[in-house]
Amino acid sequence: xxRLTLKLTVSAACLALAFVSFNCKDTLTxxxxxxxxxxxxxxxxxxxxxxxxxxxxxxxxNALNSAVNAFVQTPNETxxxxxxxxxEEAYLSWQYAxxxxxxxxxxxxxxxxxxxxxxxxxxSQIESFVASRTFNxxxxxxxxxxxxxxxxxxxxxxxxxxxxxxxxxxRRDYLLTITAELKATVDTVVNGWQSYRAEFVSNVGxxxxxxxxxxxxxxxxxxxxxxxxxxxxxxxRRPGQTQPEPARVEAFYSGKSIRLMREHLKAVEELYYxxxxxxxxxxxxxxxxxxxPNGRALIEQTEAQLAVxxxxxxxxxxxxxxxxxxxxxxxxxxxxxxxxxxxxRFFKSEMASLLSLTITFSSGDGD
Amino acid sequence: MFRVVFGLVMLVSVVRFWLLGWIEDQYISPVFHFKYxxxxxxxxxxxxxxxxxxxxxxxxxxxxxxxxxxxxxxxVFFLAFTYVELLDKAYYLNHYYFVxxxxxxxTLVPAHRYFSxxxxxxxxxxxxEVPRWTIDLFKLQLxxxxxxxxxxxINSEWLLNAMPLRxxxxxxxxxxxxxxxxxxxxxxxxxxxxGMLYDCTxxxxxxxxxxxxxxxxxxxxxxxxxxxxxxxxxFPIVMIGATTIFFSENFHKKTIDLLRSAFGKIFPKPLATxxxxxxxxxxxxxxxxxxxxxxxxxxxxxxxxxxxxQNEWWNPTEFFWNEQGYRxxxxxxxxxxxxxxxxxxxxxxxxxxxxxxxxxxxxxxxEKQMSFQPDMILEFxxxxxxxxxxxxxxxxxxxxxxxxxxxxxxxxxxxxxxVNLANEREGFHDKSWILPFHEQPALSKVKE
Numbered sequence: 161x162x163r164l165t166l167k168l169t170v171s172a173a174c175l176a177l178a179f180v181s182f183n184c185k186d187t188l189t190x191x192x193x194x195x196x197x198x199x200x201x202x203x204x205x206x207x208x209x210x211x212x213x214x215x216x217x218x219x220x221x222n223a224l225n226s227a228v229n230a231f232v233q234t235p236n237e238t239x240x241x242x243x244x245x246x247x248e249e250a251y252l253s254w255q256y257a258x259x260x261x262x263x264x265x266x267x268x269x270x271x272x273x274x275x276x277x278x279x280x281x282x283x284s285q286i287e288s289f290v291a292s293r294t295f296n297x298x299x300x301x302x303x304x305x306x307x308x309x310x311x312x313x314x315x316x317x318x319x320x321x322x323x324x325x326x327x328x329x330x331r332r333d334y335l336l337t338i339t340a341e342l343k344a345t346v347d348t349v350v351n352g353w354q355s356y357r358a359e360f361v362s363n364v365g366x367x368x369x370x371x372x373x374x375x376x377x378x379x380x381x382x383x384x385x386x387x388x389x390x391x392x393x394x395x396x397r398r399p400g401q402t403q404p405e406p407a408r409v410e411a412f413y414s415g416k417s418i419r420l421m422r423e424h425l426k427a428v429e430e431l432y433y434x435x436x437x438x439x440x441x442x443x444x445x446x447x448x449x450x451x452x453p454n455g456r457a458l459i460e461q462t463e464a465q466l467a468v469x470x471x472x473x474x475x476x477x478x479x480x481x482x483x484x485x486x487x488x489x490x491x492x493x494x495x496x497x498x499x500x501x502x503x504x505r506f507f508k509s510e511m512a513s514l515l516s517l518t519i520t521f522s523s524g525d526g527d
Numbered sequence: 528m529f530r531v532v533f534g535l536v537m538l539v540s541v542v543r544f545w546l547l548g549w550i551e552d553q554y555i556s557p558v559f560h561f562k563y564x565x566x567x568x569x570x571x572x573x574x575x576x577x578x579x580x581x582x583x584x585x586x587x588x589x590x591x592x593x594x595x596x597x598x599x600x601x602x603v604f605f606l607a608f609t610y611v612e613l614l615d616k617a618y619y620l621n622h623y624y625f626v627x628x629x630x631x632x633x634t635l636v637p638a639h640r641y642f643s644x645x646x647x648x649x650x651x652x653x654x655x656e657v658p659r660w661t662i663d664l665f666k667l668q669l670x671x672x673x674x675x676x677x678x679x680x681i682n683s684e685w686l687l688n689a690m691p692l693r694x695x696x697x698x699x700x701x702x703x704x705x706x707x708x709x710x711x712x713x714x715x716x717x718x719x720x721x722g723m724l725y726d727c728t729x730x731x732x733x734x735x736x737x738x739x740x741x742x743x744x745x746x747x748x749x750x751x752x753x754x755x756x757x758x759x760x761x762f763p764i765v766m767i768g769a770t771t772i773f774f775s776e777n778f779h780k781k782t783i784d785l786l787r788s789a790f791g792k793i794f795p796k797p798l799a800t801x802x803x804x805x806x807x808x809x810x811x812x813x814x815x816x817x818x819x820x821x822x823x824x825x826x827x828x829x830x831x832x833x834x835x836x837q838n839e840w841w842n843p844t845e846f847f848w849n850e851q852g853y854r855x856x857x858x859x860x861x862x863x864x865x866x867x868x869x870x871x872x873x874x875x876x877x878x879x880x881x882x883x884x885x886x887x888x889x890x891x892x893x894e895k896q897m898s899f900q901p902d903m904i905l906e907f908x909x910x911x912x913x914x915x916x917x918x919x920x921x922x923x924x925x926x927x928x929x930x931x932x933x934x935x936x937x938x939x940x941x942x943x944x945x946v947n948l949a950n951e952r953e954g955f956h957d958k959s960w961i962l963p964f965h966e967q968p969a970l971s972k973v974k975e
Contacts, residue, residue, distance in 0.1 A: 195710045198701070366698035367758060388884055399872035399881030399911070400918050451710075453693055454935045461937060501882065505867035505930040505938050509898060513865035513932045516698035518758070518895075 196451035201434065201443040202361045202371050208436025211353055213256040213427075216437065218350045220250035221343050228309070228339045232332040237319050240326075244313050248416060251306045255423040256430075256437070259382025262374045263360060264352020270301065275345050279307040279389075280408045286311060290330045295337040304338045307411065314413035368518050376517045379445070380508050383428050387500040390421055394486055395497055404490065406483035417482035425473060429466065432507075445511065452514050462506040469503055472496040529665060529779075530638040532768040533629065534592025537604065540626075540761045541585040550581055552890060553618055559888045559910050560615040561896075561903050564953055569613040583607055591633065594643020598634070605630035617893040617903065621859050622762040625672055629769070632668060632821075635814050636661040637806050642783050654806040661806075664818055665772045668825070670730040675829045675857040677726030682843040684862070686723065689715040690934035691863035699756050725749055733773040746770050757860060829856035835957050847933060848941070848964035850900055851957065866899035866931035866941060872911055876921035883911060899931045901942060901961045908948035925949045939964070 227246035231239035258277050265272035282302040289295070289303055302308075312335045316322045326332055363371040389410075391397070396404035409417045429435075434444020449455035472495050476485060486493050512518070544550065554560075555574045562569065571577060584607040590600025609627045612619075638661075639645040640654035684690050693715040700709040708714045725745065732742035747767055754763035771779075808814070832838045832852030837845045846853070847862045870883040885894045888910070897903040908925040915923045924947045930938040939962075942948075946960040 195700075365701045392882060392884075397882045399883055399915050399923075400920060401881055402877075402879065452697055452935075454937065457937055501869060504869070509865035509867040509930070510932045510938050513863055514694060514935055516695050516863070 196448055197443070198364045198366075198372055198448070199361060201445075201448060202364065202375075204434050204436065204442035204444065205375060205431070206353075206357050206360050208438065208440065208442055209256075209431060209434075210260050211357065212437040213253070213260070214346070214350050214353060217250070217253045217257045218346050220246070220253045221346045224250040224309075225339050225343045228335060232326075232336055235323055235326045235332070237323070240313065240319060240322060244414070247306070247309055247313055248414065251310070251411065251416070251420060252423050254306060255420055256427040258385075258424070259378050259427065259431070261378055263356040264349045267348075272345065272349055274301050276305040276342055277307075278302050278305055279410045280412060281305075281307045281311050283311060283315070286334070290328070290334045293330050293333070295334060305342060308338050309335065309342070310411055310413050366516060372515075373517050376445070376512065376515070379428070379431055380512075382424075383507050384504065386421060386424055386428070387497060387504065390417070390424070391493065391497040391500065394483065395490070395494055397494075397497060404486050406486040409482045409486070412483055415481035415483070418476050418478060418480060418485075421482075422473060422478075425469070432462075448515060449511065455514055458506065458510055458514060462503075462511075465499070465503045465506055469496070469499045472499045529769070529772045530594060530597075530633065531592050531642075532771060533633070534588050534590070536761065536764055536768050537588035537608075537626065537630075538585055538592060539764075541581055541588060543761065545578075545581055545585075550577055553892070554611070554614055557615075557888075557890050557893060559893075559907070561617045561893065561906050563613055563616050564902070564955070566613045569610065571614050580607055580611065584611070591638075594639040594645050597639030597643065597645050601630065601634040601638075605634055615893070616854075617889075617896040619854060620760075620762070621672075621676075621857055622759075622765055624855060625769075626765065628668060628825075629665070632664055632818075635817065636664070637808070640806055642786075657806040658811070660815065660818070662772065664822075665769075666730075666734070667822060669769060669772065671822075671825050672857050673726050673730050676859050677723055677728075679829075679856065679858045679861055680719070680723040680726060681840075683841055684843055684847070684934055685719050688934070689719045691861075692719050692722075694863050694935050695757070695860075702755060705752075722749075730773075733770060736775070739773065743770065743773075753860075759860070832856070837957075837963060844933070845964050848931075849958070849961045850902070851955075851961075862934060864899045864931060864933045865895070866929050866938075868894075868898040868904060868907075868927055868929040870908065870911055871926045871928070872915050872920060873924040873926070874920045874922075875924050888914075898929065899933075899941065901958065902953065904929060904942060905948055905951055905953060905958075908951075909953075912949040923949060933964075 224243070224246040227239070227243040231243040233239075254277065258273055261271035261273050269275070278301045280302070282300065285300055286303045286308060289300075312331065313322065316325065326335075360371050363369075366372055393401075394404060394406050394409045396402070406412075411417045411420055430437075432445050434442045434447060436442055446459055449459050475492060476482070476496065482493070551574075554571050554577050560571065572580065584604060587600040587604035587607065590596055591604055605627065608623075608630055612623050612627060637654065637657060640652055640657065643652075646653045680686070685692075689712065693712060696709045696715050696718060698709075700706045702709065729742060729746065729749075732738040733746070750763035750767050753759065832846050833840065835846075835849070835851045837849070838851065839845065843862075847864065868885065870885070871880050872883060873880040885897070885907075889897065889907075897907050904927055908927060911925050912923045926944055926946065927942060927948060928944040929941040931941040932938045941962060943960045943962055948960065951958070951960055
């Protein structure tokens with residue numbers, strides 16, 4: 161049996177070799193219509209998009225943490241406004257980092273998104289945690305992260321009311337704890353990427369679990385989260401919802417939803433084109449598509465629809481609160497949702513099919 | 528020998544399936560399963576029972592391998608495996624179908640009459656020779672698999688456009704040794720034609736003694752290469768194992784002797800050949816009758832797609848698009864298709880319409896498979912109707928906007944987005960709500 165196995169293995173190897181040389185001869189005169197270097201794409205994405213995005217997020221979260229510490233030390237209007245500004249800065253930079261929930265951003269206690277980006281928050285749960293000084297309940301993802309910090313900094317109508325609430329030591333400690341936790345989470349991811357980068361750029365296959373496949377799936381999921389959670393749910397577009405639920409928008413308390421959504425879509429677009437955070441256009445999904453049959457035609461269609469999406473997005477007034485706009489001008493917001501819906505297939509099934517990538521969502525994030 | 532290999536491969540498959548956590552992912556977690564038409568009554572059991580089924584499946588595969596309580600083992604394995612496959616067609620694979628058929632055929636033959644635990648328990652059972660049909664039926668089944676897979680490749684998409692291989696091979700440029708050749712279109716044409724010729728002819732080369740050894744090497748080469756390229760699981764091993772049936776009696780005897788000497792005294796010596804008898808059974812006419820029906824069906828089923836007026840053989844685009852009569856026909860890795868399916872559920876009393884998040888109900892594999900297969904889209908629509916009706920939506924109307932892409936062409940509407948799928952029936956009839964591939968309606972109907 162052993163001899164047989166050996167013989168078979170050797171023969172299989174010979175056959176494979178014969179196959180290769182056979183191909184060799186035939187293809188010498190042929191040039192591939194286009195070749196694509198996936199490693200170059202992964203390197204560009206890692207070095208110019210992912211790592212700089214996380215680095216920026218880390219800087220902004222550190223600033224937020226300092227601002228919050230200063231605010232808790234001396235709660236007054238100046239320190240509160242400084243904290244709010246720092247929160248907004250940090251949360252804007254989050255929009256560029258929310259779609260990379262793999263590698264160091266995926267831990268046994270959840271993905272980076274689950275630990276930092278969940279909305280809407282559960283306000284009554286937060287209040288009861290504050291009242292009972294429960295700071296480390298790992299199961300309640302909707303009581304922590306950016307949106308929980310936002311809730312604490314913005315929940316009341318007037319600044320003096322917020323300051324009044326912060327005379328409570330528990331509230332100060334809760335804010336400190338979840339901000340420090342956010343900082344620790346982001347720090348872990350940034351550190352993790354130092355060693356993960358090599359693994360990421362060298363896993364150049366296209367099978368399930370390869371960097372390209374993971375990146376692509378996260379890209380689609382991140383795009384879909386805008387449509388499903390930032391718009392679909394607040395618009396009441398889920399079947400069974402009987403009416404819009406504007407309070408379920410992202411950043412409900414600060415009312416910065418529209419600005420944040422613009423940044424988020426920009427982040428998605430930049431990843432598609434491979435545009436680095438320094439503004440330099442490198443190798444991205446677009447270049448990859450250009451190398452496959454019909455890829456250029458798909459890019460054209462995608463760009464046309466993306467333009468429609470952006471027109472709809474720009475039609476939303478920058479200074480408006482999304483939650484109020486849904487009530488006052490439902491059709492305007494709904495139109496954006498519709499166009500994002502129409503856009504989905506270009507990113508999801510058609511790109512996956514042309515690039516032979518498998519759609520594999522590892523978990524049901526969001527909500 | 529075939530029995531031992533089959534049992535072993537199946538045992539490995541069951542263990543692999545278990546270890547990968549797929550029992551949980553595929554059969555326990557999902558809230559909805561896609562049923563085969565006519566088998567809607569097949570329901571999954573609870574978690575513990577599902578694991579028990581797989582345990583029983585593993586034990587019976589072991590039984591087949593060892594030839595222990597063979598009749599019982601083979602019947603139990605066939606039933607358990609087929610039951611699991613019938614649970615959800617989102618996981619349909621041609622090689623699972625092949626395993627079911629092989630398991631069924633194994634229940635009919637006396638594969639335990641030599642080199643088995645049963646013979647060790649009862650030496651009376653031992654037979655040196657079996658009727659020819661008990662071996663030939665497996666050869667015939669394999670021939671059907673390969674030749675139909677080959678015939679399915681004889682079409683303009685596969686041979687003239689080298690699709691889908693032109694898309695698939697491109698993604699394989701990281702393979703060792705042959706990776707560099709993958710982006711070339713010529714490679715795709717070469718693989719397409721070689722694959723077609725291989726499938727159509729391999730069985731004949733395996734049957735003819737002078738070419739057998741070389742043909743078997745080709746089997747190994749072909750399945751190893753495809754196994755490295757595509758996520759097709761245990762399929763290559765199943766086929767490499769199964770095709771050993773074509774080797775001569777002598778080869779199998781020698782292999783068994785080798786096994787005996789390798790494992791020493793575990794196996795009892797066979798009786799002297801002269802004292803061994805020929806296997807006979809009084810059920811032979813019945814068995815042959817069953818087999819005749821089976822093989823006639825096997826020969827007809829793959830051609831049923833031609834009963835739909837729009838389906839053509841040489842130009843398969845309409846057929847691959849509507850997929851009416853596609854499954855159970857050995858169409859292996861034949862088309863690249865993907866879709867995005869968006870479902871709208873409307874409350875007919877309030878007029879309010881919502882958009883479904885498919886992932887609320889389906890796992891990624893289910894969603895992916897459903898998004899380009901019309902029968903599954905319909906089934907999911909019926910599920911949505913029931914689900915939302917129970918949640919208080921009045922007489923739900925379900926529409927689906929499905930854009931599918933086929934063999935690299937730009938996406939098109941697969942089914943009529945204005946049709947209320949909740950009112951459409953399942954079945955074998957030609958479905959008018961599946962839009963033809965060649966013409967597209969104006970997009971004005973699609974949602975305001």
